[in-house]
Amino acid sequence: MSPENATPFDGWLEEDPEVARLLGEELDRQSTTLQLIASENFTSPAVLAASGSVLTNKYAEGYPGRRYYGGNQIIDEVEDLARERAKSLFGAEHANVQPHAGANANLGVYQALLEPGDTVLAMRLDHGGHLTHGSPASITSKVWHFVSYGLTGASEDPDTPGEVIDLDQVAHLAKTERPKLIVAGATAYARTIDPVPFREIADEVGAYFMFDGAHPAGLIAGGVHPSPVGIADVMTFTTHKTLRGPRGGAIVCRADLAKRIDSAIFPGLQGGPLEHVVAAKAVAFAEAATPDFRRYAAQVVANAKALATSLKAAGFRLVSGGTDNHMVLVDLRPFDAELTGKEAQEVLDRAGITCNRNTIPDDPRSAFITSGLRLGTPAETTAGMGTAEMATIAELISRTLSQRSDESAIAAVRAEVAELCAAFPPYPSLMAGAAGRG
Ligand SMILES: *Cc1c(COP(=O)(O)O)cnc(C)c1O
Numbered sequence: 001m002s003p004e005n006a007t008p009f010d011g012w013l014e015e016d017p018e019v020a021r022l023l024g025e026e027l028d029r030q031s032t033t034l035q036l037i038a039s040e041n042f043t044s045p046a047v048l049a050a051s052g053s054v055l056t057n058k059y060a061e062g063y064p065g066r067r068y069y070g071g072n073q074i075i076d077e078v079e080d081l082a083r084e085r086a087k088s089l090f091g092a093e094h095a096n097v098q099p100h101a102g103a104n105a106n107l108g109v110y111q112a113l114l115e116p117g118d119t120v121l122a123m124r125l126d127h128g129g130h131l132t133h134g135s136p137a138s139i140t141s142k143v144w145h146f147v148s149y150g151l152t153g154a155s156e157d158p159d160t161p162g163e164v165i166d167l168d169q170v171a172h173l174a175k176t177e178r179p180k181l182i183v184a185g186a187t188a189y190a191r192t193i194d195p196v197p198f199r200e201i202a203d204e205v206g207a208y209f210m211f212d213g214a215h216p217a218g219l220i221a222g223g224v225h226p227s228p229v230g231i232a233d234v235m236t237f238t239t240h241k242t243l244r245g246p247r248g249g250a251i252v253c254r255a256d257l258a259k260r261i262d263s264a265i266f267p268g269l270q271g272g273p274l275e276h277v278v279a280a281k282a283v284a285f286a287e288a289a290t291p292d293f294r295r296y297a298a299q300v301v302a303n304a305k306a307l308a309t310s311l312k313a314a315g316f317r318l319v320s321g322g323t324d325n326h327m328v329l330v331d332l333r334p335f336d337a338e339l340t341g342k343e344a345q346e347v348l349d350r351a352g353i354t355c356n357r358n359t360i361p362d363d364p365r366s367a368f369i370t371s372g373l374r375l376g377t378p379a380e381t382t383a384g385m386g387t388a389e390m391a392t393i394a395e396l397i398s399r400t401l402s403q404r405s406d407e408s409a410i411a412a413v414r415a416e417v418a419e420l421c422a423a424f425p426p427y428p429s430l431m432a433g434a435a436g437r438g
Pocket of ligand 1: 039100101102103104106129130132185186187188212214215238248249
Protein backbone atom coordinates (compact mmCIF):
# COMPACT_ATOMS: atom_id res chain seq x y z
CA MET A 1 0.00 0.00 0.00
CA SER A 2 1.41 3.37 -0.99
CA PRO A 3 1.78 5.96 1.78
CA GLU A 4 -0.80 8.31 0.30
CA ASN A 5 -3.36 5.50 0.53
CA ALA A 6 -2.50 4.72 4.12
CA THR A 7 -5.42 5.12 6.50
CA PRO A 8 -5.94 5.03 10.26
CA PHE A 9 -7.43 1.56 9.80
CA ASP A 10 -4.17 0.02 8.60
CA GLY A 11 -2.72 -0.38 12.08
CA TRP A 12 -5.64 -2.34 13.49
CA LEU A 13 -6.22 -4.21 10.25
CA GLU A 14 -2.63 -5.18 9.58
CA GLU A 15 -3.68 -8.82 9.22
CA ASP A 16 -6.40 -7.97 6.72
CA PRO A 17 -5.10 -5.60 4.05
CA GLU A 18 -8.12 -6.29 1.83
CA VAL A 19 -10.62 -4.90 4.33
CA ALA A 20 -8.18 -2.14 5.36
CA ARG A 21 -7.95 -1.06 1.74
CA LEU A 22 -11.75 -1.00 1.35
CA LEU A 23 -12.22 1.05 4.55
CA GLY A 24 -9.63 3.51 3.30
CA GLU A 25 -11.32 3.73 -0.08
CA GLU A 26 -14.70 4.37 1.51
CA LEU A 27 -13.23 7.11 3.73
CA ASP A 28 -11.81 8.61 0.57
CA ARG A 29 -15.15 8.37 -1.27
CA GLN A 30 -16.99 10.02 1.63
CA SER A 31 -14.37 12.78 1.74
CA THR A 32 -14.08 13.54 -1.97
CA THR A 33 -17.68 13.33 -3.19
CA LEU A 34 -20.81 15.17 -2.04
CA GLN A 35 -23.02 13.21 0.35
CA LEU A 36 -26.56 14.39 -0.28
CA ILE A 37 -28.52 11.32 0.79
CA ALA A 38 -31.10 12.69 3.22
CA SER A 39 -30.83 9.72 5.59
CA GLU A 40 -27.04 9.87 5.93
CA ASN A 41 -24.67 11.84 8.11
CA PHE A 42 -21.06 11.90 9.33
CA THR A 43 -20.79 10.72 12.93
CA SER A 44 -18.21 12.19 15.25
CA PRO A 45 -14.93 10.32 15.79
CA ALA A 46 -16.19 9.68 19.35
CA VAL A 47 -19.20 7.81 17.95
CA LEU A 48 -16.89 5.83 15.66
CA ALA A 49 -14.65 4.96 18.59
CA ALA A 50 -17.50 3.71 20.77
CA SER A 51 -18.99 1.63 17.97
CA GLY A 52 -15.60 0.11 17.23
CA SER A 53 -15.00 -0.83 20.87
CA VAL A 54 -14.63 -4.06 22.92
CA LEU A 55 -18.29 -3.77 23.90
CA THR A 56 -18.98 -5.74 20.71
CA ASN A 57 -17.75 -8.81 22.60
CA LYS A 58 -20.42 -8.85 25.27
CA TYR A 59 -23.68 -10.78 25.38
CA ALA A 60 -26.28 -8.83 27.32
CA GLU A 61 -29.72 -10.31 26.61
CA GLY A 62 -32.23 -8.61 28.87
CA TYR A 63 -32.12 -5.11 30.32
CA PRO A 64 -29.93 -3.37 32.93
CA GLY A 65 -30.26 -5.21 36.24
CA ARG A 66 -32.11 -8.13 34.59
CA ARG A 67 -29.59 -9.89 32.31
CA TYR A 68 -29.42 -13.52 31.31
CA TYR A 69 -25.59 -13.59 31.27
CA GLY A 70 -22.95 -12.73 33.83
CA GLY A 71 -20.36 -10.01 33.57
CA ASN A 72 -22.77 -7.22 32.65
CA GLN A 73 -21.97 -4.78 35.46
CA ILE A 74 -20.30 -2.27 33.15
CA ILE A 75 -22.63 -2.95 30.24
CA ASP A 76 -25.53 -2.13 32.56
CA GLU A 77 -23.96 1.25 33.27
CA VAL A 78 -23.48 1.86 29.55
CA GLU A 79 -27.07 1.05 28.67
CA ASP A 80 -28.44 2.99 31.63
CA LEU A 81 -26.42 5.99 30.55
CA ALA A 82 -27.79 5.71 27.00
CA ARG A 83 -31.37 5.37 28.27
CA GLU A 84 -31.05 8.32 30.66
CA ARG A 85 -29.51 10.50 27.96
CA ALA A 86 -32.24 9.58 25.47
CA LYS A 87 -34.93 10.39 28.03
CA SER A 88 -33.37 13.70 28.92
CA LEU A 89 -32.72 14.65 25.28
CA PHE A 90 -36.37 14.17 24.29
CA GLY A 91 -38.03 14.80 27.66
CA ALA A 92 -39.44 11.27 27.65
CA GLU A 93 -40.52 9.00 30.50
CA HIS A 94 -38.98 5.82 29.10
CA ALA A 95 -36.40 4.88 26.48
CA ASN A 96 -35.44 1.62 24.81
CA VAL A 97 -32.08 1.90 23.06
CA GLN A 98 -31.78 -1.70 21.87
CA PRO A 99 -33.48 -1.72 18.44
CA HIS A 100 -30.84 -2.70 15.88
CA ALA A 101 -32.42 -0.33 13.33
CA GLY A 102 -35.38 1.95 12.75
CA ALA A 103 -37.30 -0.91 11.15
CA ASN A 104 -36.89 -3.01 14.31
CA ALA A 105 -38.08 -0.13 16.46
CA ASN A 106 -41.27 0.06 14.39
CA LEU A 107 -41.78 -3.71 14.45
CA GLY A 108 -41.30 -3.67 18.20
CA VAL A 109 -43.99 -1.02 18.69
CA TYR A 110 -46.44 -2.83 16.42
CA GLN A 111 -45.80 -6.01 18.34
CA ALA A 112 -46.23 -4.22 21.68
CA LEU A 113 -49.48 -2.45 20.86
CA LEU A 114 -51.24 -4.68 18.32
CA GLU A 115 -52.57 -8.19 17.76
CA PRO A 116 -51.97 -9.79 14.37
CA GLY A 117 -54.63 -8.63 11.93
CA ASP A 118 -55.25 -5.29 13.69
CA THR A 119 -55.67 -2.22 11.51
CA VAL A 120 -52.96 0.46 11.25
CA LEU A 121 -53.37 3.79 9.47
CA ALA A 122 -50.07 5.05 8.01
CA MET A 123 -48.68 7.04 5.11
CA ARG A 124 -48.68 5.67 1.57
CA LEU A 125 -45.28 4.53 0.41
CA ASP A 126 -45.55 6.26 -2.95
CA HIS A 127 -46.34 9.53 -1.16
CA GLY A 128 -43.33 9.29 1.16
CA GLY A 129 -44.12 6.60 3.76
CA HIS A 130 -41.66 3.89 4.81
CA LEU A 131 -41.52 0.18 3.95
CA THR A 132 -42.45 -0.63 7.55
CA HIS A 133 -45.66 1.39 7.14
CA GLY A 134 -47.31 -1.52 5.38
CA SER A 135 -45.49 -2.10 2.11
CA PRO A 136 -46.61 -5.30 0.37
CA ALA A 137 -42.89 -6.22 0.36
CA SER A 138 -42.59 -5.82 4.15
CA ILE A 139 -43.57 -8.34 6.81
CA THR A 140 -45.61 -5.52 8.40
CA SER A 141 -48.32 -5.93 5.74
CA LYS A 142 -48.42 -9.69 6.23
CA VAL A 143 -49.02 -9.46 9.98
CA TRP A 144 -51.16 -6.32 10.30
CA HIS A 145 -53.82 -4.72 8.14
CA PHE A 146 -52.59 -1.39 6.79
CA VAL A 147 -54.73 1.41 5.43
CA SER A 148 -52.96 4.42 3.90
CA TYR A 149 -53.41 8.15 3.75
CA GLY A 150 -51.55 10.36 1.30
CA LEU A 151 -50.84 13.93 0.29
CA THR A 152 -53.19 16.58 -1.02
CA GLY A 153 -52.87 17.38 -4.72
CA ALA A 154 -50.34 19.84 -6.11
CA SER A 155 -51.52 23.37 -6.85
CA GLU A 156 -50.14 26.13 -9.04
CA ASP A 157 -50.46 28.72 -6.27
CA PRO A 158 -47.01 29.33 -4.76
CA ASP A 159 -48.59 30.32 -1.43
CA THR A 160 -50.46 27.01 -1.09
CA PRO A 161 -48.41 24.57 -3.14
CA GLY A 162 -50.23 21.52 -1.80
CA GLU A 163 -48.67 18.06 -1.60
CA VAL A 164 -48.93 18.15 2.17
CA ILE A 165 -50.36 15.41 4.39
CA ASP A 166 -54.11 15.24 3.78
CA LEU A 167 -55.39 15.49 7.35
CA ASP A 168 -59.02 15.36 6.20
CA GLN A 169 -58.25 12.00 4.66
CA VAL A 170 -56.51 10.86 7.85
CA ALA A 171 -59.59 11.84 9.88
CA HIS A 172 -61.98 10.22 7.40
CA LEU A 173 -60.05 6.94 7.24
CA ALA A 174 -59.70 6.90 11.01
CA LYS A 175 -63.50 7.09 11.35
CA THR A 176 -64.31 4.54 8.67
CA GLU A 177 -61.50 2.03 9.29
CA ARG A 178 -61.23 2.33 13.10
CA PRO A 179 -57.47 1.66 13.26
CA LYS A 180 -55.93 0.54 16.53
CA LEU A 181 -52.79 2.54 15.70
CA ILE A 182 -52.17 5.68 13.68
CA VAL A 183 -48.63 6.29 12.40
CA ALA A 184 -47.24 9.69 11.45
CA GLY A 185 -43.81 9.98 9.91
CA ALA A 186 -42.22 9.65 6.51
CA THR A 187 -39.09 8.81 4.66
CA ALA A 188 -39.54 11.28 1.83
CA TYR A 189 -41.52 14.32 2.97
CA ALA A 190 -40.03 17.80 3.04
CA ARG A 191 -42.56 19.43 5.37
CA THR A 192 -42.96 19.60 9.14
CA ILE A 193 -45.26 16.93 10.52
CA ASP A 194 -47.36 18.49 13.28
CA PRO A 195 -48.16 15.76 15.81
CA VAL A 196 -51.15 17.61 17.34
CA PRO A 197 -53.83 16.92 14.69
CA PHE A 198 -52.78 13.26 14.62
CA ARG A 199 -53.28 13.09 18.40
CA GLU A 200 -56.73 14.62 18.09
CA ILE A 201 -57.76 12.19 15.37
CA ALA A 202 -56.35 9.23 17.33
CA ASP A 203 -58.28 10.32 20.44
CA GLU A 204 -61.53 10.63 18.48
CA VAL A 205 -61.35 6.98 17.45
CA GLY A 206 -59.52 5.56 20.49
CA ALA A 207 -56.34 4.67 18.54
CA TYR A 208 -52.77 4.66 19.69
CA PHE A 209 -50.54 7.25 18.01
CA MET A 210 -46.96 6.43 17.01
CA PHE A 211 -44.68 9.09 15.59
CA ASP A 212 -41.98 7.57 13.39
CA GLY A 213 -39.25 10.18 13.83
CA ALA A 214 -36.58 8.23 11.92
CA HIS A 215 -35.76 11.25 9.76
CA PRO A 216 -36.41 14.33 11.92
CA ALA A 217 -35.10 12.96 15.27
CA GLY A 218 -32.04 15.24 15.14
CA LEU A 219 -34.17 18.22 14.12
CA ILE A 220 -36.49 17.49 17.06
CA ALA A 221 -33.53 17.23 19.44
CA GLY A 222 -32.10 20.41 17.97
CA GLY A 223 -35.36 22.33 18.40
CA VAL A 224 -36.20 22.96 14.73
CA HIS A 225 -39.06 20.47 14.39
CA PRO A 226 -41.99 20.19 16.85
CA SER A 227 -41.49 17.36 19.30
CA PRO A 228 -44.12 14.62 19.36
CA VAL A 229 -42.90 13.45 22.78
CA GLY A 230 -45.74 13.79 25.28
CA ILE A 231 -48.22 14.02 22.39
CA ALA A 232 -47.70 10.70 20.66
CA ASP A 233 -47.89 7.53 22.77
CA VAL A 234 -44.60 6.38 21.30
CA MET A 235 -41.85 7.86 19.17
CA THR A 236 -39.56 5.54 17.23
CA PHE A 237 -36.44 6.91 15.60
CA THR A 238 -33.14 6.06 14.01
CA THR A 239 -29.93 7.27 15.58
CA HIS A 240 -27.96 7.57 12.32
CA LYS A 241 -29.95 10.06 10.22
CA THR A 242 -30.28 13.69 11.36
CA LEU A 243 -29.39 12.62 14.92
CA ARG A 244 -25.85 11.89 13.67
CA GLY A 245 -25.15 8.84 15.82
CA PRO A 246 -24.33 5.21 15.01
CA ARG A 247 -26.51 3.12 12.71
CA GLY A 248 -29.42 1.96 14.88
CA GLY A 249 -32.89 2.55 16.25
CA ALA A 250 -34.49 3.62 19.52
CA ILE A 251 -37.90 4.13 21.09
CA VAL A 252 -39.16 6.65 23.64
CA CYS A 253 -42.60 6.29 25.21
CA ARG A 254 -44.82 6.94 28.20
CA ALA A 255 -43.90 5.08 31.40
CA ASP A 256 -47.06 2.96 31.33
CA LEU A 257 -46.03 1.43 27.97
CA ALA A 258 -42.43 0.75 29.02
CA LYS A 259 -42.85 -2.89 29.96
CA ARG A 260 -44.75 -3.79 26.80
CA ILE A 261 -42.29 -1.99 24.55
CA ASP A 262 -39.27 -3.53 26.27
CA SER A 263 -40.53 -7.09 26.07
CA ALA A 264 -41.60 -6.61 22.46
CA ILE A 265 -37.99 -5.72 21.53
CA PHE A 266 -36.44 -8.41 23.74
CA PRO A 267 -37.35 -11.26 23.77
CA GLY A 268 -40.09 -10.46 21.24
CA LEU A 269 -37.99 -9.44 18.29
CA GLN A 270 -34.26 -9.44 18.97
CA GLY A 271 -31.63 -11.44 20.82
CA GLY A 272 -28.54 -9.86 22.31
CA PRO A 273 -28.32 -6.07 22.01
CA LEU A 274 -25.38 -4.43 20.20
CA GLU A 275 -23.88 -2.80 23.28
CA HIS A 276 -21.02 -1.19 21.33
CA VAL A 277 -23.71 0.58 19.32
CA VAL A 278 -25.64 1.38 22.51
CA ALA A 279 -22.46 3.08 23.82
CA ALA A 280 -22.18 5.02 20.58
CA LYS A 281 -25.85 6.01 20.90
CA ALA A 282 -25.07 7.36 24.39
CA VAL A 283 -22.27 9.45 22.89
CA ALA A 284 -24.57 10.78 20.17
CA PHE A 285 -27.37 11.62 22.63
CA ALA A 286 -24.93 13.70 24.69
CA GLU A 287 -23.64 15.45 21.56
CA ALA A 288 -27.21 16.20 20.44
CA ALA A 289 -27.94 17.90 23.78
CA THR A 290 -25.32 20.63 23.22
CA PRO A 291 -25.79 24.22 21.98
CA ASP A 292 -23.48 23.27 19.08
CA PHE A 293 -25.97 20.67 17.95
CA ARG A 294 -28.84 23.17 18.11
CA ARG A 295 -26.84 25.43 15.82
CA TYR A 296 -26.15 22.45 13.58
CA ALA A 297 -29.84 21.52 13.32
CA ALA A 298 -30.80 25.10 12.45
CA GLN A 299 -28.09 25.17 9.78
CA VAL A 300 -29.31 21.85 8.30
CA VAL A 301 -32.71 23.46 7.72
CA ALA A 302 -31.27 26.77 6.49
CA ASN A 303 -29.12 24.82 4.04
CA ALA A 304 -32.07 22.78 2.76
CA LYS A 305 -34.05 25.99 2.21
CA ALA A 306 -31.10 27.53 0.34
CA LEU A 307 -30.73 24.41 -1.78
CA ALA A 308 -34.47 24.49 -2.53
CA THR A 309 -34.39 28.15 -3.56
CA SER A 310 -31.44 27.62 -5.92
CA LEU A 311 -32.90 24.46 -7.44
CA LYS A 312 -36.17 26.28 -8.15
CA ALA A 313 -34.23 29.12 -9.75
CA ALA A 314 -32.53 26.52 -11.95
CA GLY A 315 -35.92 25.29 -13.21
CA PHE A 316 -36.65 22.33 -10.98
CA ARG A 317 -40.09 21.74 -9.51
CA LEU A 318 -40.04 20.76 -5.85
CA VAL A 319 -42.66 18.49 -4.35
CA SER A 320 -44.75 20.60 -1.92
CA GLY A 321 -43.01 23.69 -3.29
CA GLY A 322 -40.05 23.75 -0.91
CA THR A 323 -38.89 22.44 2.44
CA ASP A 324 -39.24 22.91 6.20
CA ASN A 325 -36.71 20.24 7.13
CA HIS A 326 -33.47 18.63 5.95
CA MET A 327 -34.52 17.40 2.53
CA VAL A 328 -35.87 18.47 -0.82
CA LEU A 329 -37.81 16.28 -3.22
CA VAL A 330 -37.23 17.17 -6.83
CA ASP A 331 -39.77 16.42 -9.56
CA LEU A 332 -37.54 16.11 -12.63
CA ARG A 333 -40.31 16.18 -15.24
CA PRO A 334 -40.67 19.94 -15.74
CA PHE A 335 -36.86 20.25 -15.95
CA ASP A 336 -36.60 17.51 -18.57
CA ALA A 337 -39.51 15.21 -19.44
CA GLU A 338 -37.12 12.51 -20.69
CA LEU A 339 -34.96 12.41 -17.57
CA THR A 340 -35.78 9.64 -15.08
CA GLY A 341 -34.75 9.55 -11.42
CA LYS A 342 -32.64 6.49 -12.14
CA GLU A 343 -30.65 8.16 -14.91
CA ALA A 344 -30.26 11.37 -12.89
CA GLN A 345 -28.92 9.44 -9.89
CA GLU A 346 -26.45 7.57 -12.09
CA VAL A 347 -25.10 10.60 -13.90
CA LEU A 348 -24.83 12.58 -10.65
CA ASP A 349 -22.92 9.66 -9.15
CA ARG A 350 -20.40 9.95 -11.97
CA ALA A 351 -20.10 13.66 -11.25
CA GLY A 352 -19.35 12.89 -7.58
CA ILE A 353 -22.77 13.97 -6.31
CA THR A 354 -24.32 11.17 -4.25
CA CYS A 355 -28.10 11.18 -3.86
CA ASN A 356 -31.01 8.83 -4.41
CA ARG A 357 -33.82 8.61 -6.90
CA ASN A 358 -37.25 8.79 -5.35
CA THR A 359 -40.84 8.43 -6.42
CA ILE A 360 -42.81 11.65 -6.51
CA PRO A 361 -46.51 11.62 -5.52
CA ASP A 362 -48.48 9.65 -8.13
CA ASP A 363 -45.29 8.95 -10.07
CA PRO A 364 -46.06 7.70 -13.57
CA ARG A 365 -42.80 5.72 -13.52
CA SER A 366 -42.07 2.63 -11.41
CA ALA A 367 -40.41 2.77 -7.98
CA PHE A 368 -37.26 1.40 -9.63
CA ILE A 369 -37.09 4.12 -12.32
CA THR A 370 -38.98 7.07 -10.73
CA SER A 371 -39.35 10.71 -11.79
CA GLY A 372 -37.72 12.29 -8.76
CA LEU A 373 -34.64 12.81 -6.67
CA ARG A 374 -34.33 13.16 -2.91
CA LEU A 375 -31.55 15.44 -1.67
CA GLY A 376 -30.60 16.10 1.95
CA THR A 377 -28.30 18.45 3.82
CA PRO A 378 -27.47 16.65 7.13
CA ALA A 379 -24.10 15.22 6.09
CA GLU A 380 -22.56 18.17 4.27
CA THR A 381 -23.79 20.53 6.99
CA THR A 382 -21.84 18.41 9.47
CA ALA A 383 -18.83 18.80 7.20
CA GLY A 384 -19.25 22.57 7.60
CA MET A 385 -20.98 23.66 4.41
CA GLY A 386 -23.36 26.61 4.51
CA THR A 387 -25.90 28.32 2.29
CA ALA A 388 -23.28 29.59 -0.20
CA GLU A 389 -22.15 26.00 -0.86
CA MET A 390 -25.78 24.96 -1.33
CA ALA A 391 -26.15 27.44 -4.18
CA THR A 392 -23.00 25.99 -5.75
CA ILE A 393 -24.32 22.45 -5.35
CA ALA A 394 -27.64 23.35 -7.02
CA GLU A 395 -25.71 24.81 -9.93
CA LEU A 396 -23.52 21.70 -10.20
CA ILE A 397 -26.60 19.45 -10.18
CA SER A 398 -28.34 21.51 -12.81
CA ARG A 399 -25.24 21.57 -15.04
CA THR A 400 -24.68 17.82 -14.71
CA LEU A 401 -28.25 16.95 -15.58
CA SER A 402 -28.59 19.34 -18.50
CA GLN A 403 -25.25 18.24 -20.02
CA ARG A 404 -25.59 14.59 -19.09
CA SER A 405 -24.46 13.20 -22.45
CA ASP A 406 -21.28 15.33 -22.43
CA GLU A 407 -18.54 13.36 -20.66
CA SER A 408 -16.17 16.32 -20.47
CA ALA A 409 -18.85 18.45 -18.78
CA ILE A 410 -19.38 15.67 -16.23
CA ALA A 411 -15.63 15.44 -15.66
CA ALA A 412 -15.48 19.21 -15.12
CA VAL A 413 -18.22 19.00 -12.48
CA ARG A 414 -16.41 16.07 -10.87
CA ALA A 415 -13.29 18.25 -10.53
CA GLU A 416 -15.28 21.13 -9.02
CA VAL A 417 -16.94 18.72 -6.59
CA ALA A 418 -13.52 17.43 -5.50
CA GLU A 419 -12.33 20.98 -4.90
CA LEU A 420 -15.44 21.84 -2.89
CA CYS A 421 -15.16 18.67 -0.79
CA ALA A 422 -11.47 19.27 -0.13
CA ALA A 423 -12.42 22.50 1.65
CA PHE A 424 -14.89 20.62 3.92
CA PRO A 425 -13.30 17.33 4.98
CA PRO A 426 -15.72 15.31 7.14
CA TYR A 427 -12.91 13.54 9.03
CA PRO A 428 -9.89 15.80 9.16
CA SER A 429 -8.55 13.88 12.17
CA LEU A 430 -8.70 10.55 10.36
CA MET A 431 -7.10 12.04 7.28
CA ALA A 432 -4.43 13.69 9.43
CA GLY A 433 -3.90 10.30 11.10
CA ALA A 434 -3.47 8.73 7.70
CA ALA A 435 -0.96 11.36 6.64
CA GLY A 436 0.94 10.93 9.89
CA ARG A 437 1.08 7.21 9.43
CA GLY A 438 2.26 7.59 5.84
C1 LIG B 1 -35.15 5.17 7.71
C2 LIG B 1 -36.54 4.93 8.19
C3 LIG B 1 -36.89 3.80 8.93
C4 LIG B 1 -35.99 2.61 9.11
O1 LIG B 1 -34.74 2.78 9.55
P1 LIG B 1 -33.63 1.63 9.27
O2 LIG B 1 -32.61 1.94 10.29
O3 LIG B 1 -33.21 1.79 7.87
O4 LIG B 1 -34.29 0.31 9.51
C5 LIG B 1 -38.16 3.72 9.47
N1 LIG B 1 -39.07 4.69 9.25
C6 LIG B 1 -38.79 5.77 8.49
C7 LIG B 1 -39.84 6.80 8.31
C8 LIG B 1 -37.52 5.91 7.93
O5 LIG B 1 -37.27 6.97 7.16
